[in-house]
Amino acid sequence: MEFFSVPCAHCGKSIWQDDERCEACGEAVSAEQRAELQARAHPAGYHRHSKLVKSGRSALAYVILACGVGGILMFFLARSAAAPMLQEMQGMNPHTQLQHAVAGVEFVGDLRDVLERQPWEALIINLAVAAVMLRLWKRMNQTPGSALLSAFWIYLGASVLSLCLFPPNDVKDLIFLALKGYILVTLARGARAGLSLQRKPNPVALKS
Numbered sequence: 693m694e695f696f697s698v699p700c701a702h703c704g705k706s707i708w709q710d711d712e713r714c715e716a717c718g719e720a721v722s723a724e725q726r727a728e729l730q731a732r733a734h735p736a737g738y739h740r741h742s743k744l745v746k747s748g749r750s751a752l753a754y755v756i757l758a759c760g761v762g763g764i765l766m767f768f769l770a771r772s773a774a775a776p777m778l779q780e781m782q783g784m785n786p787h788t789q790l791q792h793a794v795a796g797v798e799f800v801g802d803l804r805d806v807l808e809r810q811p812w813e814a815l816i817i818n819l820a821v822a823a824v825m826l827r828l829w830k831r832m833n834q835t836p837g838s839a840l841l842s843a844f845w846i847y848l849g850a851s852v853l854s855l856c857l858f859p860p861n862d863v864k865d866l867i868f869l870a871l872k873g874y875i876l877v878t879l880a881r882g883a884r885a886g887l888s889l890q891r892k893p894n895p896v897a898l899k900s
């Protein structure tokens with residue numbers, strides 16, 4: 693097996709692939725130097741993996757924007773869409789049966805509750821996801837694989853939850869669902885690639 697080294701930024705001596713610190717001066721090996729060592733040891737795999745990690749990172753950025761900014765926009769849109777219906781129902785007896793079931797409810801009072809509650813539920817889910825994803829974003833430089841893996845599971849959970857709370861009822865919702873699926877696949881592939889970049893080479897294997 694071939695050995696690869698990079699010069700220490702502090703003393704200029706060689707740092708080897710499985711080193712945590714410079715053997716000569718004790719300077720910590722930076723993430724950049726570790727990436728460089730890996731790139732030289734496995735060029736093809738490294739570049740393919742780092743491309744997947746970059747795509748995963750973009751997917752994560754999208755989730756933060758879509759849930760943060762998009763979540764707030766959707767909250768106001770949903771509220772203004774519900775406003776005329778709520779106005780119409782004002783003063784109506786809550787026990788009046790609707791002419792036909794809307795959003796799975798049959799009575800005026802229940803529909804009023806749903807219309808008032810749903811925008812808030814969506815806002816809370818979106819902002820919670822955005823906050824968690826922002827924390828994961830900060831971990832991307834250190835441990836991209838585990839950050840993307842957590843992002844995948846959280847986004848999967850949030851997507852399933854919102855699918856149960858707000859079942860898709862038109863083409864727009866289905867397109868949005870497909871987009872979510874694409875984001876999930878991108879996060880999962882980025883996580884797998886990131887984890888294999890994160891994994892340090894086995895020192896025993898290197899020395900054999």
Ligand SMILES: [Zn+2]
Binds near residue numbers: 700714
């Ligand atoms: Zn050194």
